[in-house]
Amino acid sequence: MGAAQPVRDPIRVSWERSHASQVDVDRPAPKYFDRIDRETTLMRAARPVIDALSSELHNEPVCIILTDAKGVVLDRRGGDPSLLRRLDSVDLAPGFQYVESAVGTNGIGTALEVGGPIQIDGAEHYNGKLRMFSCAGATITHPVTGGLLGVLDITTQAKNSNSILLSFAKLAARRIHDRVVEEANALDHALLSDYYAACRHSGGPVLALGDEVFMMNAYAQARFDAIDQAALIDRTRDARGGTKPLVFITDLPSGMTARLAYRPTFLGDTLAGGVIQIKEQRAPIRNPQVARAALIPGTTGTSAVWQHVTQELLEACGRSEWLIANGEAGTGKLSMLRAVRRHVAPERRLAVLDPEAMAEDLLTEARAELESGADLIIRRAHLLTGEVLDGLTELLQNVRDGAIGSDAWIALTLPADRSEIADELLAFFPRTIEVPPLRHHVEDVPALVRSLLAKAGINGLAFSPATMNQLMRLPWAGNITHLRAVLAAIARRRRSGVVELADLPPECRATTRRQLTAIEALERDAIVDALSTYDGDKKAAAGALGMSRATIYRKIREYGIVT
Known part of the structure; x- marks a missing residue:
């Protein structure tokens, strides 16, 4: 870089990283993100700190800059008009990402790289346009997880630089860290309060989950064995972070079906976590004489959860009960239906129709298959709309009335959220069986x-x-x-x-x-x-x-x- 005096080791290593990233030495090129989440833990904790500091530094030639853990500028305060114009000229403004790989050595990106506080003075910047500034960045970490939350940077013109910049940045970062601690304690207290209230009022199994908290009451520990507890804990991942009440049903390895009712806990407008109350909908099968589900060709799985679903499908198909198989994409819904139906009724032909592939031809194909005596699976039934949906509803009614295919067995597959299916179609299928995701x-x-x-x-x-x-x-x-x-x-x-x-x-x-x-x-x-x-x-x-x-x-x- 042609420096006239020895370069500090951290700066030399940063220049080497910048060179390896092919950073333009003449013009910084930070990426811009048009959406900034202003209700994160970091933003809530930093806002009052930055408010106080910026009021003290009003019209002073110093700017306070907050970024997230990826170096994206979230907030910029203070600074006199001349300094702000210079910062705008190098895109050091909200929404721009000031990482080393884009703009070279700087107080924000280099602090992120070294994982700690650092001051970059004038000529120590890799990019020529940034040498008009001196900046000091201090990282902010989460008090519980230790994870990086962001950087608090103090920037001024190079001619105004002094050693107090870094001390000032570290002090501001520490104040933000302390407020994160306060919020974490307050959020945990709010969640604990709701958890105790649910335990008192429900008299049954209760779970509570937050960012860093998981609680299970004594009733849940006594009622569910270790395997069922593990399944419940895993199932709660689907509710974590939810801001609206949610009810979902899950099959446990013991054979029990449980209803989980999730209700979020808020502290003001901030989500603290949520409380889940559990109700048993069917007692577990404890009789050792009860046979396990048969191993069905075309299905693979011996876990209790998979065996339970297989048994449910066998029972429904054995009664020729029309049903819906729902679950996340890729869980094997169609394969399960095919395998179990062929096992139960090997003599019958089974047709599979897909609204996405067939569009308007689906009705014609469905009628032809049913008239020929075939059973029918319609996959991705949530894609049925308009005239096709109306025509299929009429066709299913004709089958029910015995006008065509009177002994046909029909099934649908749906994604995990079955609310998208029309009520008039849902009425024909009295049974819904959830095929579990692989993580379960x-x-x-x-x-x-x-x-x-x-x-x-x-x-x-x-x-x-x-x-x-x-x-x-x-x-x-x-x-x-x-x-x-x-x-x-x-x-x-x-x-x-x-x-x-x-x-x-x-x-x-x-x-x-x-x-x-x-x-x-x-x-x-x-x-x-x-x-x-x-x-x-x-x-x-x-x-x-x-x-x-x-x-x-x-x-x-x-x-x-x-x-």
């Missing part, structure tokens, strides 16, 4: 892996215990379809031998339960690839990616990457 029966993953590989004609692959355990830890957002795609990706790279952790796609080397953004997924994959390339050497992987060791360690923890 992960003990079936080994059997599913063997079955899916066999169906794909891949017979030479085996999975090490560590690899299989990792597959069973994943959330499988796309369920069985997702697992099939992962196995196909593995098979493209290895057709035989033992699959080790390093052979898994990057997405399977991380166990974070939250939904990643596209940028985060790319970053996770890059880190996994680098770790694989350098045999788990974090220092070498960090160097190849142009990030510090502190950053790569933080990212590994954040994404739950297995090393």
Whole structure:
């Protein structure tokens, strides 16, 4: 960079990262995000702190800048008109992302990279346009999780720089951190109050869940065994973060069906968590003489949850009861219906129709199939609309009246939210059976892996215990379809031998339960690839990616990457 005096080590390393990221030395190019969430924990805690500081610094040549953990500017306060014009000229304004990889060495992005406070003075900036400024950034972390929340940055013109900038930034960051602690305590207190009230009034099993809190009352612990408790805890993930009351039904491994009623808890306008009251809708089958569901060709799974669903389908199909199979995409609804119906009535032909593929021809095909004596499955029935829906309703009534296909068995598949189906169609189907997502029966993953590989004609692959355990830890957002795609990706790279952790796609080397953004997924994959390339050497992987060791360690923890 042609510096006239020695450069501090942190600055030199930051310049190297900036160079590796091909940052433009003449013009900063921060990415812009047009939507900023202003009701996060960080924003609520920071607002009064920044209000107070900015009032003290009114018209002073100092600007207070708050960013999130990704370096996106959330708030900018204070500063005289001349300083604000200069900041605008380099896009250091709300919505712009001031990370090192985009704008080079700076108080915000470099603080994020080193994971702690740092001051960048004038010529220490990598980008020429930023050398008119001096800035000091201090990171803000969550008091409970230790996770990074954002950066508090103090920026001034380079000619006004002094060592107090960094002290000022650290003090402001500490005040924000303290307010996060206060809010966390207040939110926990509000949730605890609602939890105790529910325990007193319900007299039954009660759960409470917040960001960092999970509680289960003594009644729930006594009523449900360890396996059912684990299933309940896993099922509550679907309610976590919900801002509206929610009621959902779940089948437990014991055979019991439970009704879970979730009600959110608020502190003012802030969600503190929620309380779930549980009611048993059917007693568990405890008789050891009761036979397990038969192993049906075309289905794979021996877990209690999967066996329970199989048994329900067998009973319904055995009575030729029209039914709806609902559940998340990729759970195997159609495969289950096909397999069980063919097991119960192998002599009958089974037709499958899809509104998305057939459009207006669906009615004609459905009538023809029913008149020929076939049974019928209509998948993705929530897509039925308009004249097709009206015509199908009339056709089903004709079947009920015995005008055509009087002995036909008919089923629908629907996504997890069945509220989209028309009431007039729902009236024909007295039974709804929920096919559980894969995350609710992960003990079936080994059997599913063997079955899916066999169906794909891949017979030479085996999975090490560590690899299989990792597959069973994943959330499988796309369920069985997702697992099939992962196995196909593995098979493209290895057709035989033992699959080790390093052979898994990057997405399977991380166990974070939250939904990643596209940028985060790319970053996770890059880190996994680098770790694989350098045999788990974090220092070498960090160097190849142009990030510090502190950053790569933080990212590994954040994404739950297995090393």
